[in-house]
Amino acid sequence: MTTTTAVSAVPRRRRRARPAGGRGRPLIYLLLAAVLASSVFPLYWTFVVASSDNSAIGEATPPLVPGGNLMENISRVFESSEFSLALMNSAIVATTVAVGNVFFSALAGFAFARLRFRGRNALLVTVVATMMVPTQLGIIPLYLLTTELGWTGHLQALIVPALVSAFGVFWMRQAVDETVPNELVEAAMMDGCSLVRIFWHVALPGIRPAAAVLGLFTFMGAWNDFFWPLIVLNPENPTVQVALSVLASGYYTDYALMLTGALLGVLPVLAVFLLLARQIVGGIMAGAVKG
Amino acid sequence: MAAGGVFARRGVRLAAGLVAGALALTGCGGGDESGGEGEKITLTVATFSDFGYEPLVKDYMAAHPNVTVKLRVTEFDQHHKQLATRLGAGAGAADIEAVEEGYIPQFRQSKDKFVNLADFGAKDLAKQWLPWKWEQSLADSGNFVMGLGTDMGGLALCYRSDLFSAAGLPVERDKVSALWTSWDEYFAVGDRFVGSGSKAKWFDGVGNIYQAMMNQTPYGYFDTSDAYVGDSNPAVKSAFDKVAAVANKPGMSAKLDPFSQQWNVGFKQGTFATLPCPSWMLGLIKDGSGPENAGKWDIAKIPGNGGNWGGSFLTVPKQGKNAKEAYELAKFLTSPDSEAKIFQNVGSLPSQPETLKNPAVLGFKNEYFSNAPVGEIYAKSGETLQPNYRGTRDADVRPVFGRALARVEQGKQSPADAWTQALSEAGKALGK
């Protein structure tokens, strides 16, 4: 109850800036259209090849018009690999990783930004330091570890190590610092709120947009990761990227088949992204990493 | 038994215990059943392309009701790298793992991780294969049998008869074969081809040509006692010089990396007139060239001796729980009967003399390649070829020489400089 009064006591952020436009407007649209075209072209081209037969890829210039083989290629993808299982596995892994990562990052980020405890600075430096650990570095010991745990071939081998990330903690710490006023946290502490309650009712609402962005980035990262899944998973229980490797198997590559798989693998992410685009993009706005 | 020093091993246990405790995860282990007589067991077979095993496995399971067989297919490179990691970790490998010829020497260094198939009597099967194929799978001067041979990749030379005809060269495959017995003659015909003013180049790139030439030598960078001879073996130097001489010669090389996207485009656009083609490459050429080039490709004899490029072996990693059963399955999958069926299903060329005499194999013609009698051509190539020994550290030096030729091809280095650099890089790779 005190919380609500405290919230309204804090001035809301001032109106967002929109630097003047007016002149040069067509030029802006032209530039953006060019950027957009180059951004989207490979995706479009994936669709073109996915809808053609394999020999289309041999044309001197990339084919630009879709062919009529999309349905046939799609059914081939589902025949030649465990693709529906792969889609489901990827959804499970990416969702769990995104939710878990956001949650743990928010917890730690809140603690680092707003709570005082012994060793805080040293621990924070450690977090930043861990960002420097190259991901390919520990593959071999990590594989030994997952083997020992009996996780090889199972999804938890992908999920558990990815549940936390230094990037996430760093990002959420900045977000808390930016959006959760210190006065608010102190007032709640005065009132005798437990830290868990403060995190839940005071910090979380403010950082929700930033959390959405982190969730999206983590989801995309987990979905597209291929180096580690290829080593630790098997084709009988694949993620999308592992299934793509199955489609690429053989002495020669069936590009039409592979890119159909790639297209099918991208569509769910794209759908999630487009559905959430408004909130997410709005979220990035609000959860700005500002000093 | 598995890799890892005492420290690392204990570390793993400790860390594993931590996680298991912290997260209270229970019973997620692999849960492989032990395979007593008559007990139900599952065998996994890991390959890197369609080996044509699906129908065979069905037959096998019908005949062995206690055995369930699962097939695992991964991309070529990934398959071998994953196998290496899993052998190193001591778990996770399939019961039967296919290993391609090019990777065999590298895995031979780790033969302790594999079951010696001689223990199950594999030596009695020796006669089943062409002698060189059998020898490729051996270690310990023949006492250790690493794997059972599957297919092979007999060498031939694919050519575009339409481009030949336009250049005033013969187009009929026997006459084309008669144009060259040696590589020198092949390159000389190339000069004639280039002289005719054709827009196409003579061959696809130095990578394939050099590979084919090296595969015709009895031994390459290492002699049969496994000593490095890359700097002294005249066969290496001679092959290198011959290829280097034409690598950057106008009109000769289309300068394409084998298996690259550009190479694929090259087929369709008719960028080059010839390339050495092992049997497994035909599907690729057909796919790359597309239906509009049907009937333009034909197949002639490869210059030099017969040769082989590719083909695989089925190995049984020691970490599996059902080695004996895995061996029985591998034996079944590589039996002459099975190889004949595989040839009919997916076209993999058998590596066994008996199967190669099978009329179904001998009489096989490929419509796309101007109806060339591919069964006969490749069977002959496989029967006449000399074994090609590859040292255990072949993979450390082979790419070095390939890259040297690529530098010549790209016009970055003279043949002499490229050779010098290759020798020093090879020496470095071997720690000399």
Add this chain to the structure above:
Amino acid sequence: MRGRLDRHLTPYLFVAPFFVLFAVFGAYPLLATLWMSLHDWHLINGDGGFTGLANYSELFADPDFWNALVNTLSLFVISTVPQLFIALGLAALLNTKLRGRTFWRAGVLVPNVVSVVAVALVFAQVFGRDFGIVNWLLGLVGLEPIDWPANVWSSHLAIAAIVTWRWTGYNALIYLAAMQAVPNDLYESARLDGASTWKAFWTVTVPMIRPTILFTTVVSTIGGLQLFAEPLLFESKGASTGTGGSDRQYQTITMYLYEKGFTLFDAGSAATIAWVLFLIVAVFALINFAVVRRAVASR
């Protein structure tokens, strides 16, 4: 009593999940790698005996390592610097009043979503020697075609283009976020002072989002020094060894690590490279971090 315990213990509980999981799946592999780097370690056969710092002295005497380091720094500079500048400009464009804002903003993130497989194929077409789009354009203005992967400068340019393409939109959105939080009255007073839009951008926007710029710089530095996927997919499929071209002209440190560990099965050397890379990244990040701290403090 309960409250004091809560105040003292809970912060540790909040940060504990990160540190526990990191200890197991981050720090443990890191230390095990250090252990491996002190041994002659074969990927499959395992420990071949303690060799002390021999792997390290070998690495520092290895010209291929220095070559990879130079390549990495070169690629890092020519891909990260333009990338961040373009992202800044793109963010400024997106920060204006636009019709269909969501559409434009979603569009710039697409490169980050598209599967690497598709990216590899498209750029093989773009930078193809014989039939590539770029060479075709060069031909229109009368220039000779370029064999992009063959030379140092051309391969670096091409890879930088791929990296820039993949990551600019991502950074632009982070900048855009920060720009939206810049108070409007600052622009108004700048305008009253007679500053042009261009000038306001440099005197108001950029200083205000400086912490974000530094944040992206730190993250891009760490990512750039570990550059792997883009140069690897620039290799043709038949030769995905991590060598980075016929003369290692675009081999980065992580590719060198990959070549040693997974192509040559020399896990001891790979572990050594990993640790040296870790230290290099640490030095760069500490420099960045010091700058970040100073910048934040100076505010």
